[in-house]
Amino acid sequence: MKTQNTKQHANVVAVQPLTTFHKEDRMKKQSSTTLRLAILVAMVATMALSAVAQNNNPNQVALFRWWPANQVIGFSSFYDSAGTAHGLSRPNGMAFDGANIWISNPGNNTVMKVSASDGRFLGSSNVMSPGALAFDGQRIWANNDNSNTVTVLRASDGRPAFQTPIQTQSTPKGLIWDGWTMWEVTNDKIGRMLWWDNGGFSCIVGTPSSGNTGVAFDGNFTWVSNSNGYVFKYDWQCQWKQTVTVSGGPVAIVYDGTAMWTLNNNGTVARITPGGTVSNYYSVGGSPRQIAFDGTAIWVTLGSGGSKKIVAFGGNMGTVSATVTACDITGSVPVGLAFDGASMWVTCPTNNAAGKM
Numbered sequence: 001m002k003t004q005n006t007k008q009h010a011n012v013v014a015v016q017p018l019t020t021f022h023k024e025d026r027m028k029k030q031s032s033t034t035l036r037l038a039i040l041v042a043m044v045a046t047m048a049l050s051a052v053a054q055n056n057n058p059n060q061v062a063l064f065r066w067w068p069a070n071q072v073i074g075f076s077s078f079y080d081s082a083g084t085a086h087g088l089s090r091p092n093g094m095a096f097d098g099a100n101i102w103i104s105n106p107g108n109n110t111v112m113k114v115s116a117s118d119g120r121f122l123g124s125s126n127v128m129s130p131g132a133l134a135f136d137g138q139r140i141w142a143n144n145d146n147s148n149t150v151t152v153l154r155a156s157d158g159r160p161a162f163q164t165p166i167q168t169q170s171t172p173k174g175l176i177w178d179g180w181t182m183w184e185v186t187n188d189k190i191g192r193m194l195w196w197d198n199g200g201f202s203c204i205v206g207t208p209s210s211g212n213t214g215v216a217f218d219g220n221f222t223w224v225s226n227s228n229g230y231v232f233k234y235d236w237q238c239q240w241k242q243t244v245t246v247s248g249g250p251v252a253i254v255y256d257g258t259a260m261w262t263l264n265n266n267g268t269v270a271r272i273t274p275g276g277t278v279s280n281y282y283s284v285g286g287s288p289r290q291i292a293f294d295g296t297a298i299w300v301t302l303g304s305g306g307s308k309k310i311v312a313f314g315g316n317m318g319t320v321s322a323t324v325t326a327c328d329i330t331g332s333v334p335v336g337l338a339f340d341g342a343s344m345w346v347t348c349p350t351n352n353a354a355g356k357m
Contacts, residue, residue: 072355074328078121086121091347094338095133104130116340125158134175143172166199174215185215203238214252225250252291263291282318292337301334327355
């Protein structure tokens with residue numbers, strides 16, 4: 001059009017407004033396209049940031065951990081500041097004290113303390129047949145699986161906090177801190193242990209059925225998993241409040257801030273609402289061992305099936321989002337789990353190893 005108009009009009013000034021108009025039009029179109037592109041980029045960025053916020057633990061964001069949790073650092077030994085190696089011996093239970101990971105070693109009757117940040121060995125304490133561990137803000141509580149007792153250690157130096165272990169009356173199975181007292185579940189009992197006056201129970205009662213496997217606390221009530229297909233709910237006075245029937249036989253239980261989750265013998269996890277109703281079952285695989293929560297996802301150990309990460313919230317709830325080779329050893333059998341605020345730790349007793357995922 002410009003060429004034709006130039007031929008029809010000898011006066012350059014006559015065609016100049018038309019030329020300017022087209023330039024302005026092109027500039028407007030380019031500006032509009034740029035604006036639309038900028039809006040699209042902003043929308044994509046917002047969606048990406050939203051996905052990060054929803055799918056990453058805040059500590060992972062803070063530490064720039066953008067890779068998926070499907071990698072593991074394996075440990076067969078932990079080294080002290082002098083470079084001396086300290087091996088694991090059938091490691092089982094674990095607990096996190098805010099800075100360090102504590103690992104029970106029933107193979108050599110010790111509880112080991114290592115730095116969560118770099119895996120440096122910090123010390124060990126003699127504890128007979130240690131199993132499940134828990135932290136109360138100042139002390140590490142360790143179940144003594146073969147002696148029906150609980151040993152309490154000072155987290156600061158690993159020395160005994162009480163003069164003698166606390167008697168549990170039957171085989172101890174799990175520990176959970178409620179902010180004031182430590183709950184112990186045994187094969188057939190549930191009770192609250194004191195951290196003062198050399199320990200002891202403020203209350204302890206028998207459960208409706210033997211076969212207890214684990215314990216969890218929701219801020220108000222304590223929940224006990226039972227392998228016979230039940231979850232029992234108790235108040236702070238050790239008074240029974242409710243029994244929830246769970247198919248498959250729960251072997252472990254954990255709280256996600258909203259609901260209880262059990263890992264079951266039939267290869268599923270069950271989600272239990274605050275009201276005590278099983279909202280759904282999700283298939284995860286056989287040989288279940290332990291269950292834990294990392295702030296956004298549920299983790300389970302499944303014997304030779306490795307460790308699996310399960311979506312805990314949203315539309316994809318119950319979906320397995322990652323399967324990890326535990327302890328970085330193919331064919332290893334993972335058992336214990338503990339979350340350190342950024343990474344999930346796992347133990348592999350038969351391999352005398354541990355892993356940080």
